[in-house]
Amino acid sequence: MSKQVSQIIVMAPDFNSDGIVEWGVKNIIPIVLLVVGIGIIASARKGQMSQNAMTITNIMLGCIVIAGAALFYGFADNIASFVFAE
Numbered sequence: 445m446s447k448q449v450s451q452i453i454v455m456a457p458d459f460n461s462d463g464i465v466e467w468g469v470k471n472i473i474p475i476v477l478l479v480v481g482i483g484i485i486a487s488a489r490k491g492q493m494s495q496n497a498m499t500i501t502n503i504m505l506g507c508i509v510i511a512g513a514a515l516f517y518g519f520a521d522n523i524a525s526f527v528f529a530e
Contacts, residue, residue, distance in 0.1 A: 484496050
């Protein structure tokens with residue numbers, strides 16, 4: 445009796461998301477920042493400067509966190525090889 449070995453090959457779909465990310469960076473992020481800026485200017489006309497300062501501080505902290513995450517994402521293999529080097 446001979447054994448027959450069958451292999452099942454599953455092809456994962458090849459999805460390139462670089463174009464989607466680039467489009468989002470070029471189009472969505474400036475629109476979101478525009479809306480935030482208009483909101484800050486509108487509240488500044490009402491004399492709410494302390495809330496504006498807090499909003500701008502929160503936006504800056506959020507940008508720093510996003511930049512840090514992007515930095516770690518971009519250099520994750522280098523960081524992992526540095527930390528777990530033998």
